[in-house]
Amino acid sequence: MSGGFTRIPGKDCGFMSVCEISAGVAGGKYSASEITEMYIEKIKSMDDGIGAFLTVCEESAVAQAKALDEKIRSGKKPGRLAGVPVAVKDNICTDGIRTTCASRMLENFIPPYNATVVEKLLSEDAVIVGKTNMDEFAMGSSTENSAFRITKNPRDTTRVPGGSSGGSAAAVAAGMVPAALGSDTGGSIRQPAAFCGIVGLKPTYGLVSRYGLIAFGSSLDQIGPMTKTVEDCARMLEAIQGRDDRDSTSYMGEYQQDYAGRLGRDIRGMRIAVLKEFFTDGLDSEIASSVNESVRRLEGLGAAVDEISIPAAGDGLAAYYIISSAEASSNLARYDGIRYGYRPKEFADVDELMEKSRSEGFGAEVKRRIMLGTYALSSGYYDAYYKRAQKYRKLLRSQMAGVFEKYDLILGPASPVLPFKIGERMGDPLQMYLADVYTIIVNLAGLPAISVPCGISRDGLPIGLQLIGPHFGEAVILQAAYALEQELKLEL
Amino acid sequence: MNYETIIGLEIHAELKTKSKIFCGCSTQFASEPNANTCPVCLGLPGTLPVLNEEAVRLAVKAGTALNCKVNHMNKFDRKNYFYPDLPKAYQISQYDMPVCTDGAVEFECGGRQVKVRINRVHLEEDAGKLIHLEDEPYSLVDYNRAGIPLIEIVTEPDMRSPVEAVTFMRMLKSILEYCEISDCRMEQGSLRCDANISVRPAGQKEFGTKVELKNINSFRELQKALEKEEKRQIELYRFGESHKIIQETRRWDSGKGRTVSMRSKEEAHDYRYFPEPDLLPVIIDEAAVSAIKDSLPELPMEKYRRFTQEYGLSGDDADILTGDRHLSEYFESTVSEGAAPKTAANWVLGDVLRMLNESGISSSEIPVDPVRLRRLISMVEEGKISNTAGREVFREMFVNGGSPEEIVEKKGLTQISSEDAILELVRKVIAENPKSVEDYRGGKTKAMGYLVGQVMKESKGRANPSVVNELLTKELNRA
């Protein structure tokens, strides 16, 4: 162990897995209440040093656990996530629990309804213990854009946990919860998972309902699980996926039901493409060698690996920022201070009420992206920016689809850089945007991808490997990630 | 110098659905502000729209009735602008791929055969309602209307006078009502109309600068507003100041009877339309379109033709009857029960309409069964009761119900045609009115009317007037 990372000694849940807890609670080995109290205690004692949470809902969590214990005592069959403490990113609506998007704009916003994923967690008897920190409105790659607090990387507390789901990643990495939900618009699950040394899955667009996820880039956003292990990730995905009548973009077809059950399968003969465009000058050499080592190990397990090129893949960043900012500029227009949200103390008229609410309620990065997006959609520029970006997106989709005709998976690093120091990159937005270069093409193409730990740097910092699958190819991704995880047996 | 007026219309009609276009909230009028709202139509963070199938069906129905092409693939876009009545600060609308395009409606107006081309019919959501307080510096917002489905119908600039525009609107309204697409209550805002108007010297090819007129709440106001604006623009031309006509939006002030420039709306709008990412393209297959086509009722124009040809009604009568689907159906039921068409038309356009106006009851809820109206008509035609009594019976049926036979019986309205009985009354009146009798015999024929009236009065209106006339003349001329 290295860096500022510490295990809690004494009476401790250590790193219990989702599977361990749910089986234990369902089987009467532990009570949901004792598990919940243990984790709440852990959050209380640890989180001052990490800053992963914006809200800890002790009262409702304890009540929920108690009700579950009652349910089990009365002989009813508990859900698949019985008693599993889960942290939820603070852009996912929770009925009666403050949901802020880490923004002054929604500092006091209490949703009157639950997101579909939250309903699903509750119906599977998971216990929601808190809401996690993030970059404001999910815009950022370090969680430094939170209006409320800095989150530290539990592996090295001088470094960022990545972002935007940095709070969820840090909470899982520190063992404050066995699982968390994040959201991923351009890499916001995978990059922090890589930075914190955990597993993070961005599902196929449409696999998990977006109802109740506070929108950033509607055509890119997707909720996904963040866990310590691949198996836990599979279990969480089984619980949160599914068709939702409240989300028109929700997938209509058949859903794979048993991801976890397929994990142990042999990967012999699996065809894996290593994407040349991922290995550019900007890639950290330690990450490159760690990823290459993983390739060799996968080959050793019988996978057939080729190097391939997707010409469009290197140019995704521009299209990504145009589309996500354009959609954001429209999605964030509703925050005008009238129905909810931040309101200035003084205003002369409605226009001033709206302008001041927005100017004082949003942080700098959010405003920058709203401005960019507004520009890209404004009269005279739509064709040059938005329409061209959509064309690029279509080109990329077809090139990616072409690869999946021959290969089961595409492989590459999850991030070009190791976790950087807090404050190091705040000055230059473009530098910050470049951190997303490997993850954004997945969102543009609507594909599923996982980040799984594949190594540790000389300084003890985790390195993440990204596996990208075809649409609804989550089962294959999880199978390969599991094989690698079991092969590497990293001491994280 | 003569001038030609060019008018195009943009019409918004609320669709007759149970629920809103993107959520399950009721579209019914609610007395309490914000009673019909939910997280979706309030635009709360995280919510998503799901399209109401019935709204699409009604829009296709409208397009089909207006002879449009139905676009088998159409899509929704976001129109971005800030206003307190717009919860998401964008309106979900259809920009470049609307549900229907390229239609036309034809009619005759003042001797001209008019063809108004329909540019497009598109679906969108309505905004909320603002109420401006008189004495306090506040406005109040009610989102009950936010999310109610609308179609916007855009015509080409094919109308050449305010009267043509009003005629088109009447026609459109009756089409939408016939097809049960919209309630079309202009005064309640479920049918709204903006007009674009320009004038040009006769013979000039290019259009003049157009002005958009807003806030028009009735057909009468539409005509007045267009006439005022037409006059304003022609006068500017006459004084050589046509450059003073600028492209702008003017608000019709019905109280003052004039249009006023809306300065606030003058700044160029940049709506930043882009495809709505929360909704996927709408696909309407051919089978669905034909099913909707087959469900269309007979449209007013066709019915008008039939009423004039089949029933021999005058153009004016057929126009009024077919302008209102329920009225025309009531008329036809009465005819199919056996009433003569012209007589039935006279009753429907006369006493039925009068009673509807008086009572405020809608034509869809006429309380008198057509069979009973037919029986009443027969009683009058057969001379069982007088015309006057017939109208009294109708009023009674309309207000209190009952069959015509019962009412005639109860009120004792049977017509007296017996010559013996009437002769008795005639003799009584002659005896009691020597002055009038003298006048009549002295050549003042006017006195006759008075004497007839007296006989009728004596009979409590039941005497057959032609018998009264005949006998009275005979008796007066006898001596």
Added chain:
Amino acid sequence: MKISKDDVVYIAKLAKLRFSDEEIEKLTGEFESILGYFQSIDRMDLETVDPDEFADGRETVFRTDENVFGGDREKLFRNAASMRGTFIQVPRILE
């Protein structure tokens, strides 16, 4: 890509955001560098790509026309800063 301060001011107005002069200055610079990077999209030959973005063949789902209770109104409006009765209250709007 040359971005003028006036462009930025115009966009700010559309987005209903207020910035100080220095912020406008700074944003103008950032816009130039970011949009300059966006020009990389110009390097690609996209002329042959059909702009129709719906090629993946998915279509929207419909909801049946039924009424669903929208939720407790007190809860729905609990985040509103200013109510009068069940109305939302805002400063007077001049039309």
